Amino acid sequence: MSYFASILLAAITVGTWNGKWFPSGRAEHRASEAEEAATIAKAGVLLRDGLAKADPVGTNDVILCLNEIRGPNTAQRLLDAIGRTNLAVAVVTRYRRRDRFDMQQDVILTTLPIVSANWSKWKNSKDKTPPRGYARANLIFAPSVTGTVYCIHLKSNYGQTSKKLAELNRAKRMLAVKQIVEQEHVGKKRKARPVIVAGDINADKWAPQFSEDTLFALFEAGGYMNAMDLADPLSRITYPGRGRRAGTTLDYIFYRGLKATGKPFVMPAEKISDHNPVFANLDYL
Helix, strand or coil, rough: CCCCHHHCCCCEEEEEEEEECCCCCCCCCCCHHHHHHHHHHHHHHHHHHHHHHCCCCCCCCEEEEEECCCCCHHHCCCCCCCCCCEEEEEEEECCCECCCCCCEEEEEEEEEEEEEEEECCCCCHHHHCCCCCEEEEEEEEEEEEEEEEEEEEECCCCCCCHHHHHHHHHHHHHHHHHHHHHHHCCCCCCCHHHHHECCCCCCCCHHHHHHCCCCHHHHHHHEEEEHHHHHHHHHCCCECCCCCCEEECCCCEEEEEEEEEECCCCCCCCCCCCCCCCCEEEECC
């Protein structure tokens, strides 16, 4: 049986993927032009195959939220490698890292009509300010239905060596999610519009080491569903383990004002990245 209960009813295929310092694969390093071109080509096939598996008929609209993409040129080259002629770059962030652009930008690609798009750093919270920020696009989901898409990449636990650092990392993830939930809060006087938040949140809802993270509760309190809640435990690993380390689920698709039409699925990244891409089909309520 297909991963999706009803392909014909699905309206949007959403995918998210962390490309791992894409396309060079290493921090502070540029691979050769030939190596980067080969990686972009392989990634294009990976994402194209994921979209085809999610939507074999090819009639769904597409939203792709990508993390750790070097910049606009790389985003366009990856889009071209995917090979969907109606796919467009909605927004590429331009985070700064000291005196230059960061090599970890967030990108939204889509086939939907783009009303507006922008990006922003997170609000300043002094020592608790989250790194990077978010990409945001307002898209026409259907006639008379405009929705908002956020692509995010939250603080990781990399280099975490103390309880104090662990608490600080959790706070940074929490503050980022709290900002989005508050930005999209809707009072009683107007109907909530559809919102999708996707990306690498660097926390695993089901792993004991993340039990003190509150971001999942924040999303739930804000009315967001978690597509990965529908996945089987053995098939939801997006960051495969190495050696004795168990794999974790770090990449998510949250949504409000929409419904899932079946289980999401994870595509093996085939060593292109240390993260596997996730795909889910969403429809209108």
